[in-house]
Amino acid sequence: MTDTYAKLANGKWTSGLFKALNLPQPVTLARFTEGSDLISGNVLIGAASNCELVKPIIHTLKDAQLTISYPNSTSKLANLNAQFNAASLQATPISLNAIAKSDRFNGIIFDASGIKTSNELSALHRFFQPVIKQLAPCSRVIVLGRPSAHIKEVSNATAQRSLEGFCRSLAKEIGKNGSTCQLIYVQPGSEMLLEAPLRFLTSAKSAYISAQVINVKPGTVEGTINSAKPLQGKTALVTGASRGIGAAIAETLARDGAHVICLDIPALKQDLEKITHRLKGNSIIADITTADAPDIIAEFVREHPLDIIVHNAGVTKDKTLARMTNNHWDVLMDINLSAMERINERLLNEDLLNEYGRIICVSSMSGIAGNFGQTNYATSKAAVIGYVDAMQTPLAAKHITINAVAPGFIETKMTAAIPFTVREAGRRMNSLKQGGKPVDVAEAIAFFAQPQAAGVTGNTIRICGQSLIGA
Incomplete structure (x- = not known):
C-alpha cells in the first residue's frame, strides 16, 4: 500500500514545505537485502x-x-x-x-x-x-x-x-x-x-x-549452523499463511532455507496453493477451530515432525463491550487463542515438534495497550503473551523456545480498508512516523526461529516503530 504522505513529505518540490510547517518527514527505512547482514x-x-x-x-x-x-x-x-x-x-x-x-x-x-x-x-x-x-x-x-x-x-x-x-x-x-x-x-x-x-x-x-x-537466557545451540541459510533442513508450519503477514512469514522462512507447510481455511485454498507452489512447500487446508484440526495437522507431519511452529492465524470482530454478542467473543477467542493451545498440546504430547524446536506466536499491540472496541481481541492477544511467558519453563527441558511478536500498524489489505484519518494516525503515531511492512514481522519471526537464538525464549517484542501507545 502506497504511503502518499511520506512521498510528499520527502518529495523534491514539497519537502521544504513540510519542513517549514514542522510536519513529520518519515525516513525511508533501509531493509534487508540478500547478501547483507550486520550493519x-x-x-x-x-x-x-x-x-x-x-x-x-x-x-x-x-x-x-x-x-x-x-x-x-x-x-x-x-x-x-x-x-x-x-x-x-x-x-x-x-x-x-x-x-x-x-x-x-x-x-x-x-x-x-x-x-x-x-x-x-x-x-x-x-x-x-x-x-x-x-x-x-x-x-x-x-x-x-x-x-x-x-x-x-x-x-x-x-x-x-x-x-x-x-x-x-x-x-x-x-x-x-x-x-x-x-x-x-x-x-x-x-x-x-x-x-x-x-x-x-x-x-x-x-x-x-x-x-x-x-x-x-542460558540455552544450547543445536549442531553447526549455515549462516547463509540458518533454517536449512528445518520444517516449519505457518497458520494463516495465504496472504498478508502470514504469506510474508512463509516467504521469509523459505528464504532462510526452511521447508514450509502453509495452513489456511478452505475459502482461501486458491491463494494458499499459489504461495505453496511458489515456495515449493506443502499446504494444509483446514479450519483450526474445528475439532479435528489438531488431528489433521498431526497426521500430516507425523512422518516429518516440525522444527518451527508459527501461530499467525487470527481475526478481529470489533464491537464495544456493550454491543458485543456472545458470538463475537467466543468465535474470536477460539480462533486467536484456544485453537493455538489445542494444536500445541497435541503436537507436544505426541513429540511432533522436534527437540530444539521453535514456537512463535503472533500477539498484537492491542494485547499490550488495549484498543477501543477490541475487548475481545485485546484479551486474546494479551493471553498469547501470558501463554508464551508460562510455557517457556516447561518447554526448556527439550530445548524448545517460545516467543511472540506484537505488530503495530502494518501496511496490509486490512489496514488499507481503515478510514483515512484513522489510518494516517496509525501510521504517524510512532517514533519512525510510518507504518511497517509484513516483512518486518516476518524478519522478527525468522530471528526467533533460527537455531542460533537458543538463548532467546519467553520474549514478546513489538513490531511497531515504537508506537506512542502502550508500553
Whole structure:
C-alpha cells in the first residue's frame, strides 16, 4: 500500500514545505537485502567501568567489514584497548569531545553491564551525549546490561532496571532519522548466546523495531549452523499463511532455507496453493477451530515432525463491550487463542515438534495497550503473551523456545480498508512516523526461529516503530 504522505513529505518540490510547517518527514527505512547482514560502516563501541559483555560483542563483530572506534579512557568509561588487542581486532581510540561535525556513526554499541550504582549511571551520559547527534540515517543503537531479576544487590538491580527508561527515551529522540535503539539483557552464563540477537538488532532486518528489550537466557545451540541459510533442513508450519503477514512469514522462512507447510481455511485454498507452489512447500487446508484440526495437522507431519511452529492465524470482530454478542467473543477467542493451545498440546504430547524446536506466536499491540472496541481481541492477544511467558519453563527441558511478536500498524489489505484519518494516525503515531511492512514481522519471526537464538525464549517484542501507545 502506497504511503502518499511520506512521498510528499520527502518529495523534491514539497519537502521544504513540510519542513517549514514542522510536519513529520518519515525516513525511508533501509531493509534487508540478500547478501547483507550486520550493519556496515562506522561503529562506535563503548563500555562502563567493570564491563562484562565486551568479549561477546567483539566475537560478533570480528569478521564484519566495519570501521570500529572506541573512546579514550575516562573516569566513567572502561579502557577497551586491551580487550581489542587481545582479540586481534583493529579499532581506533577517539576522543568523544573532539569528534568532527562531519563524522557519522552507523552503529553505537554500549556495554552497561558494569554499572552497579545510581552514581555510575553517569557513564551513559558521558558516552552518548557527545556522539548521539553524529548518527547517520537508519543507524542502530544497542545497550547491553544484566536483568535486574537476577541481581541480589538492590543498588545494582536498580541501576540495571533504569536502562529501559534510557533506551526508550533515546529511541524517541533518534527515530526521526530512521534510527532505532534496543536493550539486550544478558543473564549470567548466557554471554556466548548474545551473538544472534546482536546480529539481528544491528542488521536491517530489525528496521521497524525500536525501544525493545530482549532477554538472553542460558540455552544450547543445536549442531553447526549455515549462516547463509540458518533454517536449512528445518520444517516449519505457518497458520494463516495465504496472504498478508502470514504469506510474508512463509516467504521469509523459505528464504532462510526452511521447508514450509502453509495452513489456511478452505475459502482461501486458491491463494494458499499459489504461495505453496511458489515456495515449493506443502499446504494444509483446514479450519483450526474445528475439532479435528489438531488431528489433521498431526497426521500430516507425523512422518516429518516440525522444527518451527508459527501461530499467525487470527481475526478481529470489533464491537464495544456493550454491543458485543456472545458470538463475537467466543468465535474470536477460539480462533486467536484456544485453537493455538489445542494444536500445541497435541503436537507436544505426541513429540511432533522436534527437540530444539521453535514456537512463535503472533500477539498484537492491542494485547499490550488495549484498543477501543477490541475487548475481545485485546484479551486474546494479551493471553498469547501470558501463554508464551508460562510455557517457556516447561518447554526448556527439550530445548524448545517460545516467543511472540506484537505488530503495530502494518501496511496490509486490512489496514488499507481503515478510514483515512484513522489510518494516517496509525501510521504517524510512532517514533519512525510510518507504518511497517509484513516483512518486518516476518524478519522478527525468522530471528526467533533460527537455531542460533537458543538463548532467546519467553520474549514478546513489538513490531511497531515504537508506537506512542502502550508500553
